[in-house]
Amino acid sequence: MRSPFDLDYPQLLLAALVVITLLAGGVAASTSTAGFGAYNPQWDGAADLREVAVTEGADSRVVTDTAEYDATAPNGSVAVVLSPDESYDPDEAARIRTFVENGGTVVVADDFGGNGNALLADLGADARINGDPLRDERHYYRSPNFPVANNVSNHTLTADVGALTLNHGSAVAPNGATVLVRTSEFAYVDANRNEEIDDNETLASSPVATSESVGEGRVVVVGDPSLFINAMLDRAGNRAFVGNLFGSADTVMLDYSHSEQVPPLIGVLIAIQRSAVLQIVLGTAGVLGIALWARWPTVDSVLPTLDDSEVSTDSPFLTADDIAAAVRERHPEWDDKRVQHVTEGIMSRRFHSQNDD
Known part of the structure; x- marks a missing residue:
């Protein structure tokens, strides 16, 4: 009698191709190639950011809807917004502001887009991101477009941080906020973006990270979202800084509600985690399926x-x-x-x- 597992070579080859295709599809459905993506493991992704949060003992959570701010206890929670592609509408910004005013911490990291500054204004923060690239032809990593900001203030968020390494970053105008890190005095804002210092451009030490209180909470502004990507987290100072941001947190929310879409499979899992109804329906279906399979005569x-x-x-x-x-x-x-x-x-x-x- 022929066993159902007695397959000839063509059938085995077909089965192998099917398995490989399913595995490839599963990987594609659960990873991302978008810059700053929480599920992008490549150099320009931010998958390692979740690992840093877990290493610091925090619960890492990817947020795709600002309603999550309402469902999260502000005290002991840190939210990270990396270079949002779209602006937050008034209701969405109000949720985040309430989160901050009640004791939460929000980190806004942006460089050349205006959506970061719009969110800062809605949150009631004073600091603003300049929007022009910073260069330093004396203190840099790989090229002057990667300034090494080595003027570090004494602050709990900068403990063990020798310097921050930027990747085409921008300066931050504190406007009364506490400056955490500045560039060296040999840096300049390249306003016309010609990668040269011109007569109307001045060498100066510029802030690149600030912190300020808003209500009972705190807003941290960083002039370079690339500081948080996988490749730049390899720089010791950058990783130490991020570790300090997450160090006292119970929950770290990576806010992608206005950035790249999460992979399809991850999106489904997040939807299930957020919906008690879906959890009940799927759980019931699973139990019934197992019971039916166990009782069905073969x-x-x-x-x-x-x-x-x-x-x-x-x-x-x-x-x-x-x-x-x-x-x-x-x-x-x-x-x-x-x-x-x-x-x-x-x-x-x-x-x-x-x-x-």
Whole structure:
């Protein structure tokens, strides 16, 4: 008798291709290639940011809806907004402001887009991101476009931070906020973006990170979202700074509500986590499915009983009606549909057995 696992080479090859395709699809559905993406493991992604949060003992959570701010206890929570692609509407910004005023911390990191500054204004913060690139031709990593900001203030958020390494970052205008880190005095704002210092551009030490109180909470502004990507977290000062931001937090929310869309599979999982109704429906369906599978009679469980009867299913003259009659005799409690299902299974096995012989 031919086993269902006795596959020839073409069938094995097809099965292998199917498995590989499913695995590739699963990886594609659960990862991202978007810059700053929380599920992008490449150099420009921010997958490592979640790992830093976990290492610091915090619960890492990707947020795709600002309603999550209402459901999260502000005290002991840190939210990170990286270069938002879209502006927050008044209701969304109000949720985040309430979160901050009640004791939460919000980190806004942006460089050349205006959405970060718009959010800062809505939050009631004073600091603003300049929006022009910073360069430093004396203190840099790889090129002057990667300034090493080595003027570090004494603050709990800068403990063990020797410097912050930027990646095409921008200056931050404190406007009364506490300056955490500044560039060296050899840096300049490249207003015309020609990568040269011109007569109207001045060498000066510029702030790149600030902190300020808003209500009972705090807003931290960083002039470079790239400081948080995987490649830049390899720089010791950057990782220490992020570790300090997350160090006292119970919950870290990575706010992607106005940035790249999360991968499809992750989006489904997040939706399930947020919805108690979906959890109940899926849980009930799973229990019912397992129960049905456990109780559903298989052809293999029926055949030994039939083989012991006076009716031989191996007879070449035995018809489907004969087999059905034998099944009914052994299991009078079964309905016609189940008898037909088992009969068809027996006929199929007889066919394969005769062909193998």
